[in-house]
Amino acid sequence: xxxxxxxxxxxxxxxxxxxxxxxxxxxxxxxxxxxxxxxxxxxxxxxxxxxxxxxxxxxxxxxxxxxxxxxxxxxxxxxxxxxxxxxxxxxxxxxxxxxxxxxxxxxxxxxxxxxxxxxxxxxxxxxxxxxxxxxxxxxxxxxxxxxxxxxxxxxxxxxxxxxxxxxxxxxxxxxxxxxxxxxxxxxxxxxxxxxxxxxxxxxxxxxxxxxxxxxxxxxxxxxxxxxxxxxxxxxxxxxxxxxxxxxxxxxxxxxxxxxxxxxxxxxxxx
Amino acid sequence: xxxxxxxxxxxxxxxxxxxxxxxxxxxxxxxxxxxxxxxxxxxxxxxxxxxxxxxxxxxxxxxxxxxxxxxxxxxxxxxxxxxxxxxxxxxxxxxxxxxxxxxxxxxxxxxxxxxxxxxxxxxxxxxxxxxxxxxxxxxxxxxxxxxxxxxxxxxxxxxxxxxxxxxxxxxxxxxxxxxxxxxxxxxxxxxxxxxxxxxxxxxxxxxxxxxxxxxxxxxxxxxxxxxxxxxxxxxxxxxxxxxxxxxxxxxxxxxxxxxxxxxxxxxxxxxxxxxxx
Amino acid sequence: xxxxxxxxxxxxxxxxxxxxxxxxxxxxxxxxxxxxxxxxxxxxxxxxxxxxxxxxxxxxxxxxxxxxxxxxxxxxxxxxxxxxxxxxxxxxxxxxxxxxxxxxxxxxxxxxxxxxxxxxxxxxxxxxxxxxxxxxxxxxxxxxxxxxxxxxxxxxxxxxxxxxxxxxxxxxxxxxxxxxxxxxxxxxxxxxxxxxxxxxxxxxxxxxxxxxxxxxxxxxxxxxxxxxxxxxxxxxxxxxxxxxxxxxxxxxxxxxxxxxxxxxxxxxxxxxxxxxxxxxxxxxxxxxxxxxxxxxxxxxxxxxxxxxxxxxxxxxxxxxxxxxxxxxxxxxxxxxxxxxxxxxxxxxx
Numbered sequence: 001x002x003x004x005x006x007x008x009x010x011x012x013x014x015x016x017x018x019x020x021x022x023x024x025x026x027x028x029x030x031x032x033x034x035x036x037x038x039x040x041x042x043x044x045x046x047x048x049x050x051x052x053x054x055x056x057x058x059x060x061x062x063x064x065x066x067x068x069x070x071x072x073x074x075x076x077x078x079x080x081x082x083x084x085x086x087x088x089x090x091x092x093x094x095x096x097x098x099x100x101x102x103x104x105x106x107x108x109x110x111x112x113x114x115x116x117x118x119x120x121x122x123x124x125x126x127x128x129x130x131x132x133x134x135x136x137x138x139x140x141x142x143x144x145x146x147x148x149x150x151x152x153x154x155x156x157x158x159x160x161x162x163x164x165x166x167x168x169x170x171x172x173x174x175x176x177x178x179x180x181x182x183x184x185x186x187x188x189x190x191x192x193x194x195x196x197x198x199x200x201x202x203x204x205x206x207x208x209x210x211x212x213x214x215x216x217x218x219x220x221x222x223x224x225x226x227x228x229x230x231x232x233x234x235x236x237x238x239x240x241x242x243x244x245x246x247x248x249x250x251x252x253x254x255x256x257x258x259x260x261x262x263x264x265x266x267x268x269x270x
Numbered sequence: 271x272x273x274x275x276x277x278x279x280x281x282x283x284x285x286x287x288x289x290x291x292x293x294x295x296x297x298x299x300x301x302x303x304x305x306x307x308x309x310x311x312x313x314x315x316x317x318x319x320x321x322x323x324x325x326x327x328x329x330x331x332x333x334x335x336x337x338x339x340x341x342x343x344x345x346x347x348x349x350x351x352x353x354x355x356x357x358x359x360x361x362x363x364x365x366x367x368x369x370x371x372x373x374x375x376x377x378x379x380x381x382x383x384x385x386x387x388x389x390x391x392x393x394x395x396x397x398x399x400x401x402x403x404x405x406x407x408x409x410x411x412x413x414x415x416x417x418x419x420x421x422x423x424x425x426x427x428x429x430x431x432x433x434x435x436x437x438x439x440x441x442x443x444x445x446x447x448x449x450x451x452x453x454x455x456x457x458x459x460x461x462x463x464x465x466x467x468x469x470x471x472x473x474x475x476x477x478x479x480x481x482x483x484x485x486x487x488x489x490x491x492x493x494x495x496x497x498x499x500x501x502x503x504x505x506x507x508x509x510x511x512x513x514x515x516x517x518x519x520x521x522x523x524x525x526x527x528x529x530x531x532x533x534x535x536x537x538x539x540x541x542x543x544x545x546x547x
Numbered sequence: 548x549x550x551x552x553x554x555x556x557x558x559x560x561x562x563x564x565x566x567x568x569x570x571x572x573x574x575x576x577x578x579x580x581x582x583x584x585x586x587x588x589x590x591x592x593x594x595x596x597x598x599x600x601x602x603x604x605x606x607x608x609x610x611x612x613x614x615x616x617x618x619x620x621x622x623x624x625x626x627x628x629x630x631x632x633x634x635x636x637x638x639x640x641x642x643x644x645x646x647x648x649x650x651x652x653x654x655x656x657x658x659x660x661x662x663x664x665x666x667x668x669x670x671x672x673x674x675x676x677x678x679x680x681x682x683x684x685x686x687x688x689x690x691x692x693x694x695x696x697x698x699x700x701x702x703x704x705x706x707x708x709x710x711x712x713x714x715x716x717x718x719x720x721x722x723x724x725x726x727x728x729x730x731x732x733x734x735x736x737x738x739x740x741x742x743x744x745x746x747x748x749x750x751x752x753x754x755x756x757x758x759x760x761x762x763x764x765x766x767x768x769x770x771x772x773x774x775x776x777x778x779x780x781x782x783x784x785x786x787x788x789x790x791x792x793x794x795x796x797x798x799x800x801x802x803x804x805x806x807x808x809x810x811x812x813x814x815x816x817x818x819x820x821x822x823x824x825x826x827x828x829x830x831x832x833x834x835x836x837x838x839x840x841x842x843x844x845x846x847x848x849x850x851x852x853x854x855x856x857x858x859x860x861x862x863x864x865x866x867x868x869x870x871x872x873x874x875x876x877x878x879x880x881x882x883x884x885x886x887x888x889x890x891x892x893x894x895x896x
Contacts, residue, residue, distance in 0.1 A: 003446065007357025007369065010350055010417065014372050017414040021387030022375060024394070047889070050896040073287045076280030083533050087526050088284075089464070095291050096471045097518060098298055098511045099495050105503065106294030108760065109301075109310040114769045116297065116310070133755050144290070149468075156423060156464050160430045190426045197377060198422070205380030215755030216714045219895040222380060229386055230613045232716050233888035236386065243383040250378055306786055310767045313786070328589055328605055386620075393622035403622040481613075485623035486579045489606045497584030497607030501779070501838075502762045504585065 028240035041241035048224060048242065055221040056249075058135060059203035062142035063150075066199045067192065069143070070150030074191075075184075077151075078158040089155060092148045104141055104212045111137055111213065133215030141209035142199075149198035157191030158184065197254055204250065221246055295515065302508035309503075319509040329494060329510055336491040339405070339480075340473035343412035348466040350413070351420025356454065358421070359428040370425075376415045377422065384415060385482035392483060403485025411483040412473050419472060420465035427461035428454075575600035578817040581614065581625040582607055583804075588837035595824050601817045610715075618643060618809055626818035631804050633717075633876035635674050636667040638807065640878060644673045645808040651819035654826035659845040662803050666877050674805035675822050676843035678835065680777045681865055681873060682718065682800040685761075688789045690771035698726040698795045700772055702745065707752035711764060711773035714756035716891040717876065718800070719746060722774055725797045731874040734883045743890045750894065765790060776802075777862050778839035784859075792862050798872025803843070 032038045077088045095103065110116050111131040118128040131137055161184060169179045207222030214220075221242070228239025276284065305314035323329060358366045358373075376384050392407045401407075431454065439449040455462075477492035484490065495507050584607040592603040608614045611634040617623065618638070630638065638644045649655055655675060662676040686695055690709060693700075701710060701722065713719045721731040723742035733739065754770050762779065764770040766787045780792045806822045808815060824830060831847040841863050842848050852864045879887070 003356055003360040003450075004362075005357065007354045007361065007366075010354035010357070011369060013350070013414070013417070014369070017388065017391070017410060018372055018375050021384075021391040024390045025383060025387045028390075048892070048896075051892070054896075069287060072280065072283055076276040076284045079276040079280060081275065083526075083529050086463075086529075087522065090467065090522055091288065092291065093467055093471050094515070094518060094522075095295050096475050097515055098295055099492055099507070100475050100477070101492070101495055101499075102298055102503070102507065102511055103294050105309060105760075106297040106301075109297055109763075110294060112310065112764075112767070112769050114310070114767050144294070147287075147291070152464055152468065153423065153426065156460055157426050157430065159460060160427065190429065194422055194426065197374075201378055202381075205382070207382070211714065211756075212760065215753075215757075217750060217753065217756060217895060219892060222382070223895075224892065225380055225382055227888070227891075229382055230610070230616055232612050232891070233884070234612055234616055234619070235888070236616075239386070240383075243380055247375075247379055247383070254378070307782075308763055308766055308786060310763050310769075311786070326589065389620050389622065393620060396622055402624060407622075482617075482620070486581065486606060486625050487604050487623075494584070494607065497609045499584065499609050499759050501583070501585040502759050502782075 025240045025244065028237050029244045030241075032237055033235075041238050042245070044238075045241070045245060051219050051221055051224050052246075052249075054218060055204050058139055058220070059142065059200050062139050062146065062203045063196055063200045065139065065143050066147050066150040067195070070147055070195060071154055071188075071192065074151045074154035075158055077155050085155075085159065089152065092151050096148060100145065101208060103145065104208055107137075107141055107144065108132065108212055111140075132213065133217070135214065135218075137213040138210050138220075141213040142203040142206065145206075145209065146199040146202055149202075150195035153194035153198065154188060154191040157188045161187050193258060196257065200253075201250060205246065298508050299512045299515070302505055302512045304505060307502055307505055309505075309508075319505040320513075323506045323509045323513075326506055328489075329491070329506055332489045332491045332494040333510055333514075335405070335408075335488050336474060339409055339412055339490065340470050343409055343416050343473050344466055344470035347413050347416035347420050347469045348462060351417040351465060351469075352424050352458075352462050354417070355421045355424040355428060355458075356450070359425065370421075373418050373421055375418075377418045381415075381476070381478040385411070385479040388414065388479065389482035403483060405484075405488050408480060408484045408488060408490075411479050412476070415476070415479060416469035416472060419468045420462070423465040423468060424458055424461040427458035431457045575602075576814055576817055577602040577604055578626045578814050578821050579604045579624060580606075580627045580821065581617075582627075582629045584609055586629070586804075586838055586840075588834045591824075591830055591833060594830070595821065598824065599817075599820055601814075601820060603821070624811065624813050625809050626812040626814045627806055627821050628809055629677050629804050629806050631802050631876070632665065632667040633878050635805060635807060636878040638809075639668060639673055643810050645810055645812060645815060646672045647675065647808060647822070648815075648819055651816060652823040652826065654823045657826050657828060657844045657846060659843055659848060662805075662843045665803060665875055667803075667875065668805070674807045675826065676803050676805045677825065678778075678838065678840035679801065679803045679843055680840055680863075681794055681870070682721075682774055682802070683777050683780065683792050683794045683862070685765060685773050685775055685780050685783065685790055685792055687765070687768065687771040687787075688791045689768075691791075695791070695793050696796050698722060698797055701774070702726070702749050702752075704752050706772055708754050709771035710749075710753050711755055711757050711761055711770045712746075712749065712753055713774060714758050716887045718774075719756070720887065720890075721800050721874075721876070723749075725795070725799060725874075728797065731800060732877045732879065734880060736886065739883070739886060739890065743894065746894055756895075776840070777865075778841065780862055781839050781855075781859060794862075794865050794869050794873075796869070796872075798869070798874065801870065801873035801875050803875065804840075805843075 029041055030037055030039070032040065077085055080088060113128060113130060113132065115132070117131070121128060165183055166179055169183050174182065205222040205225070206220065207226040210216065210218070210220040210223055225239050225242055227233045228235045228242065301309050302319055303315050303317070304312055305316040358370060388411050392403055396402060435453050436449050439453045440446065444452065475492065477496050480490045481493055484493065491510070495503060498504060578601050580603055582605070589605065592605065596602060608617065611630050614628060614630055615634060615637070652675060658676055662679055664671040668674045684695065684698065686700065691700060691706070700706060720739070720742050723745045724731050724733060724738065727741055727745065729738045729742070757764065761773050761775050762783060765773055765783055777792070780790070784790045806825060808818045812818055826844060828844055828847045831842040831844045832850055835842045835847065835851050842851055852860055855863060
């Protein structure tokens with residue numbers, strides 16, 4: 001059996017459980033409660049442009065911060081001896097075994113005006129900081145929850161970089177900065193691009209973090225969609241339409257990123 | 271030989287990030303011993319949430335469901351995902367690119383959309399084939415959103431692999447399947463393991479997709495927790511999470527100790543072999 | 548990889564063991580109960596199984612709307628659900644409930660007639676009341692020195708940054724409507740817009756829109772003023788004695804949660820047996836002691852409120868005059884619901 005046929009069972013699976021459900025969402029987006037065709041669900045989309053803008057902006061910030069924190073950590077872990085790397089990576093994933101909602105609640109306990117951080121600040125005589133119910137707290141929640149998804153792919157790519165390549169560069173007179181800039185970084189880009197997708201997408205569609213850490217005063221896209229499917233506004237048709245628009249914007253963004261990022265090499269991400 | 275380790279600056283940064291990741295976990299564990307239900311005011315030490323936990327059949331059975339569905343879906347997704355990744359890798363770009371885009375849909379989609387769309391599909395199929403939402407549909411849903419993560423972490427490994435390795439092995443007389451086991455597998459193993467861990471973690475953590483696909487008879491731990499949000503989340507949940515966390519932690523430590531022993535052993539043998547003429 | 552597999556296998560062993568611990572031999576069938584989280588004393592399931600031999604499958608949801616969306620999407624079968632008033636009327640109007648056979652529910656006679664045949668189920672054929680309560684104003688006596696009788700402090704800039712509000716359009720608008728002196732079930736667009744303007748003004752002095760985080764935020768002193776359910780005040784005041792409760796003079800929301808049987812339930816008779824069991828005075832009482840919410844049974848309510856401290860008595864058992872000012876939510880027509888939705892989005896963007 002040729003390896004290229006290996007994917008066939010999964011292609012069947014995708015058709016059943018990814019494509020068909022997605023088609024149903026498209027059908028919902030273009031129909032109304034009585035089942036007829038309509039474009040109404042899309043015509044009102046502009047009223048939500050503020051929500052779209054805010055969600056994409058906050059998710060963008062969270063993603064950038066995740067790269068700035070995640071890349072050095074992934075790199076540092078890759079420098080450790082091999083047997084320690086596995087443990088360090090598992091330690092990165094381990095917090096996620098505590099339920100998402102619980103972890104976010106714990107951040108609330110830390111950030112509140114009367115919370116643990118401010119109590120600590122008070123003990124050492126510093127003035128209290130107002131942290132909870134700000135956009136900053138929302139971004140923090142996103143970074144906290146999705147940082148592992150940035151570290152993981154970057155680390156797994158850096159680990160695989162051929163050490164001989166680095167030595168060769170060194171022999172050719174490249175200094176550490178040059179080696180990083182011209183060898184390591186370009187080779188680790190696929191990992192960074194995977195990381196961006198895996199952080200940006202859940203950030204842009206989260207609906208718990210904004211409620212708990214942002215005070216629920218400003219809606220994000222996830223909240224808006226949740227309202228249509230599970231909330232007071234029960235309207236799966238509008239919910240499907242908003243999801244569809246969000247998905248298309250995300251896909252275009254990711255496509256462009258991969259296009260300019262590093263050419264066809266990383267087309268896998270799309 | 272130069273000993274491999276991160277620079278001091280890198281280490282400090284690493285420690286800070288681990289502190290950041292574990293600070294809230296620490297808070298959760300501490301408050302599982304709090305005598306009142308508050309999650310921010312400390313009122314005294316107690317074990318009562320732990321004893322109550324073991325009498326709470328709804329939390330225990332939801333924990334069982336969560337672990338079972340996560341383990342099964344992670345194993346199946348890792349198997350199917352790895353094989354599929356190899357398949358995609360060996361396809362012509364013209365074919366693999368659109369298929370991989372489809373594969374990425376569950377990653378790109380908001381959980382709630384994946385959940386609702388699967389639910390719609392299951393309900394439609396269920397009315398034809400006479401089945402109801404239950405453990406089976408829950409498992410299928412989890413496998414479906416897990417496989418893309420496995421593929422996403424295996425695929426970069428395949429691309430980094432020297433393409434001539436397999437050809438070389440085959441030239442040397444290996445069949446394709448031998449080459450797969452002896453050459454490809456070791457190369458992509460870190461990706462497979464990462465994929466399995468991510469898949470398992472995503473399953474444990476998922477609420478929304480489970481919510482729409484589990485039906486009336488099964489409930490996962492996350493669903494149980496979310497349903498408490500009109501009233502207050504019971505510290506029993508902190509207790510069960512703490513236990514789960516500790517079990518994994520202890521397993522990790524055991525694995526780590528054994529591994530470092532094996533490493534030391536291997537090192538010694540190597541030295542011995544080197545010293546002998 | 549082997550280690551990971553070993554780890555996973557170890558976990559699945561735990562999973563199988565704990566799953567087996569929960570399941571018991573089936574004998575006389577089962578009943579699928581779907582309820583709010585933390586809203587029942589789960590110990591009584593054992594009593595029910597002993598009495599009737601029927602096994603209870605219990606699962607939970609977190610809002611009326613999630614219940615609705617799960618029922619609407621279909622694919623799962625529930626026998627007993629416990630929605631609130633307005634959701635019951637919506638379910639009735641969309642023909643999603645079964646009529647209850649009251650011959651199988653003799654304990655229905657124990658329910659206080661005050662909660663029978665309310666506006667949400669005028670013929671009383673579809674629902675059996677479970678618990679009831681009011682939404683009141685909880686405030687911290689250390690921060691709010693004045694005598695509070697009205698919703699007005701929710702809108703008082705003096706307390707900027709200390710006020711919490713329901714993160715739920717129906718409840719939030721309900722408070723604004725009551726403060727303005729309107730009915731909470733109004734469909735008059737002008738009145739709704741007036742209430743909306745009030746909420747927009749309030750947003751700048753608000754700390755956050757919340758649901759259950761109210762408990763911690765009020766107990767720890769993070770916030771000083773919040774509306775919430777009377778039953779939950781009992782829990783909060785135990786942890787922070789400075790908290791006070793008032794049912795504002797403008798009136799408020801009176802809610803009734805009732806047990807219903809959704810259309811297509813597979814075990815209708817078992818469901819009726821379960822509903823009957825829940826109406827039993829002792830069971831209802833045990834239940835209320837765990838949840839803090841007042842039982843709908845006459846006798847159970849009497850014993851429940853007698854056990855309370857004198858100063859807490861009026862919280863659970865408010866004056867009939869004030870209760871007369873309270874509205875029970877009813878289902879709203881679709882265009883009003885749409886208006887709620889768009890106003891809520893506007894408020895939050």
